[in-house]
Amino acid sequence: MTQKHWQDLKIVGFLLGLISIPVAFTFYFSETTSIQTPISKQSMEELAQEYRNSGMDRFRAAKTVLKKRVSFNMKRDQDSKAQLAASNIAVYLFPDLLPDNHFEKEFALEQFVPHQKVIEDNPGTVIAQEHFEELRNIVWNYENPKQSEQGLSDYASQMLKIYGAMSWK
Amino acid sequence: MALGLWNFSRPLFQRRSVSFFSASAPFADHYPQAQRMVAELAHLRALNYVSAANENSIHNSVKIAATPLGIPSSVLWCLLFQESRLNHLSGLQEKSLTTGLGQFSFSAFFEINHQLSRYLPTAKKTVATILGRDVRPISADYNDPSAIHSYYHIPTAVTASALFLHNRYIQLSRIAQQRGLDFSPELLWAWAALSYNKGGRTVLSLWNGIEQRFGEEGLVAALQNSSHFTQFLQNGELVHSATSYIWTDGRSRAYANELITHAKNLGACSLKPSVSEGSP
Numbered sequence: 543m544t545q546k547h548w549q550d551l552k553i554v555g556f557l558l559g560l561i562s563i564p565v566a567f568t569f570y571f572s573e574t575t576s577i578q579t580p581i582s583k584q585s586m587e588e589l590a591q592e593y594r595n596s597g598m599d600r601f602r603a604a605k606t607v608l609k610k611r612v613s614f615n616m617k618r619d620q621d622s623k624a625q626l627a628a629s630n631i632a633v634y635l636f637p638d639l640l641p642d643n644h645f646e647k648e649f650a651l652e653q654f655v656p657h658q659k660v661i662e663d664n665p666g667t668v669i670a671q672e673h674f675e676e677l678r679n680i681v682w683n684y685e686n687p688k689q690s691e692q693g694l695s696d697y698a699s700q701m702l703k704i705y706g707a708m709s710w711k
Numbered sequence: 712m713a714l715g716l717w718n719f720s721r722p723l724f725q726r727r728s729v730s731f732f733s734a735s736a737p738f739a740d741h742y743p744q745a746q747r748m749v750a751e752l753a754h755l756r757a758l759n760y761v762s763a764a765n766e767n768s769i770h771n772s773v774k775i776a777a778t779p780l781g782i783p784s785s786v787l788w789c790l791l792f793q794e795s796r797l798n799h800l801s802g803l804q805e806k807s808l809t810t811g812l813g814q815f816s817f818s819a820f821f822e823i824n825h826q827l828s829r830y831l832p833t834a835k836k837t838v839a840t841i842l843g844r845d846v847r848p849i850s851a852d853y854n855d856p857s858a859i860h861s862y863y864h865i866p867t868a869v870t871a872s873a874l875f876l877h878n879r880y881i882q883l884s885r886i887a888q889q890r891g892l893d894f895s896p897e898l899l900w901a902w903a904a905l906s907y908n909k910g911g912r913t914v915l916s917l918w919n920g921i922e923q924r925f926g927e928e929g930l931v932a933a934l935q936n937s938s939h940f941t942q943f944l945q946n947g948e949l950v951h952s953a954t955s956y957i958w959t960d961g962r963s964r965a966y967a968n969e970l971i972t973h974a975k976n977l978g979a980c981s982l983k984p985s986v987s988e989g990s991p
Contacts, residue, residue, distance in 0.1 A: 626956065643922070645915040648889050649882070676826070682818035685910045685957065689808050689816040692966055695957050 577607070580624040581615040586631060586700035593704060598665060601708075609636050627697075634701040653680050658705060666711025674709035678702055737898055737937035738981050742785040743792065745979035752792075761797045765865060769797055769812070772869035776841050780877045786900045787873055789980035790907060793973060794872075799865050803856060810851045811862045813872030813907075820862070822878060823871050824848040830878040841870045872907075879906040883914065887934065892927070894934035901940060904977055909970050917943075917953040924949065937982055944974035 585608060592604040608631070615621070615628035616639060632639045635658075637650035657677040661670040681698050682689060693699070743749055755761050769791065777784045794814040795801040802810030809816045824847050827834040838845045846860045849871050856863035862871060880903035887894045906914045921943055922930045932939040943949060950971055955963040 630957075643890070645886055645890070645918045645922075646912070648886060649911065649915065675821075679818040679821040679826075682816070683822055683910065685912045687816060687819060687910050688814055688908065689818070692958070692962055696959070 577610045577614050579611065580618075580621055581611050581627045581631065582624070583627055583630075583696045583700065585611065585627070586635075586697060586704070590700060590704045590707065593707060598662070598708075602662075605635070609639070612636055613639050630695065630697040634697050649684070653684070654701075661705050661708050665708045667709075670709040674705055677705060736783075737895075737901075737983060738783040738785045739983045740785070742788050743980040744785075744982065744984060748792070748976075748980050751796075755796060765799060766797065768865045769799070769869060772866045773873075775866070776870045776873035779837055779840055780873055782873055782876060782880075783897065783900055783981070785981040786904055786977075787869070787876065789977055790876065790904050791869070791872060792980060793908070793976055799868055800856065800863055802851075803853060803863055806853060812865070812868040813875065815851065815862055815868075815871065815875070819871075819875050820848075820850060823874055827874060827878070830881045831874070838870065838874070841873075842866060876900075876903055876907050879903040879911060882906070882911055886915065892934060893931050895936075898935065898937055898940060901937070901974075901977065901981075902934070905944075905970065905974060908973050909966065912957060913954060913966065913970060916956045917950065919956075920949055920953040937978075941974075941978050941982070944971060944978070947971060 589601070589604055589608055593601040612628045612631050612635075615624045616632060618625050618628070629640070633646050633650050634654065637647050637655060640647040640650070654677065657673040657680075660673045661677075664670045681694065681702060685694050685698055686692055694702070743752065752761075756763070756766070770788070773784050773788045773791070776782075777787050791797060791812050795812050797812070799812045801807075801812070801814070813819075827838075827847075831837055835845045838847065842859070846867060849860055849862055849867060852858055852861035852863065855861060858864060859867060862868050880900060883902055883906060884894070884896070884899055887899070902914055918930060918933075921933055925932075929939075933943045934940075947967065951964055951967040954967040954970070957963065958966055
């Protein structure tokens, strides 16, 4: 390699370095800003839309981002609404984020998560539909066994909509 | 489906010693306890809303189903009284979503027919012991209400309701054990009866609320002492706070009021008077 080549490489490296710093900066702050956005029951609807519009891969990516947002918002003592929404989303999607002394944690981990995992791994199959049927009945018995007009909570309904759509694709 | 959900076959009460209430059992031997309910039952008889034959059948079925499942008879009978006023055909004409003696819904039928062995490893045998054979799948059979598999058949309805109540009990006892909480196995049936009517989520939300406000000691008192149980369940602000964690505004208040009424009636019907009055 000649002296000239070395010089060219150094210049290219320098220019790439110059570009990568603001790119990394922008990426870091956009993700941090996204995670710190207050959460609400709409957040689950957005996740459902991600699946409907863009399919399983985008759903998984969106679910990962939502998990980070839920985790952040659960500790947000100054915003009780966001904290409440985050806790409810955690019950139905990310129970591992709930504190160990939360009485719903073990129930959700053992009763919801295994069915959700099977459905995500086998979307649109008979197996997914069987697991969805189990999940749906567990949730009704858990929240409103009399199936009164009260219905299910918004968070339970959204979760069932997501996994119902996924089961029947 | 072979998911490793909830190993309910694990022996109960393995973490800590649990205080039994044998010396001062909270539930009455005779029921209903409250005079207003005795009067209401007499009124129902007078109206022929419940016949003597059906009332006897319900009484006998309650004894037969409660014993192998360890349920205090008064809790099961009072729960059915609360749910349907002992009308085993409730909802039959209307083809209601919830129906029969224990006001069963499709999710309750699903659990008894498909998920029972998760709560009761000897499900088939237990059902057969109580009813003579495993009559599942049980359904609200509008066309043949007196068939043995029908929820409108009194022994079947009582048994299915007892099993559903037992499942609620197993769920709550597992959760209490996982947290290492001391609880009265007998009083936990009252919590299970609330869970039967209002769902496990409401009960767990209330447990979270009691623990946040009164610490673990307060929660243990609510799980061990029937006076504390009664007091906490009559604390409208506490109960509403628990339901508002799940539902918004008007819905949470309505659900809280229903829970308070249900707990009050269940206590008045099944608890001995000294504890149902709420004296600590």
